[in-house]
Amino acid sequence: MRQVSKKRQSQLWQRVELRIEQLEKFPNCEAKFQGCGGRATDVHEIINRSQRSTSWIEPELFCSLCRSCHQWITVHPAFAKRHGYTLSNWQFVPEILAKAKKARKACHKRDCLEDHL
Numbered sequence: 001m002r003q004v005s006k007k008r009q010s011q012l013w014q015r016v017e018l019r020i021e022q023l024e025k026f027p028n029c030e031a032k033f034q035g036c037g038g039r040a041t042d043v044h045e046i047i048n049r050s051q052r053s054t055s056w057i058e059p060e061l062f063c064s065l066c067r068s069c070h071q072w073i074t075v076h077p078a079f080a081k082r083h084g085y086t087l088s089n090w091q092f093v094p095e096i097l098a099k100a101k102k103a104r105k106a107c108h109k110r111d112c113l114e115d116h117l
Contacts, residue, residue, distance in 0.1 A: 014057050019043045026064035031073065031085070032108045037066035044070055044085065046100060051089040060097060063104065072110065082115045083107060 004012070022043045029040045044063045045055040055061050063085065065073065073080045080086040084100030091100075103116035 011057055018057060018059055018062070022059060022062045022064055028064070029066040029069050030064050030104055031066075031069035033069050033072060033110050035068055037068050039066060040064035041067050042070040044073065046085060046087050047089055047092060048086070052092065061092075076110075079110070079112075082117060083112070084117050 023040055027040055029036050029038055032038075042065045044065050045058075045061050046063055047055045047061050049056050052058075052061075073085045077086060082103075083106075084103030087096065087100055091097075100117060106116045107114070
């Protein structure tokens, strides 16, 4: 019995290629929080796969992050929501995606409580 379906296998290779492209295009961490590693090593999807099954292969939902910043964003979901690092599936519209991108560039302070989105 197959461990992974043929469809999923092709998506896995597509994800590898998209990840490489993202990190080549945006090699620096986009969060730049205090203690940031500077160099992006992870590709974060701003809409979770559990909410949008194709988010992991949609480059418009990608954000390049260093491991430290990625982990911090994952552990602090309320912050991520206020600063455009996490969106809900219903927010997958060009206007909100652009606003989230702008919010990610607006603030790089971990202790910020302002809602930039």
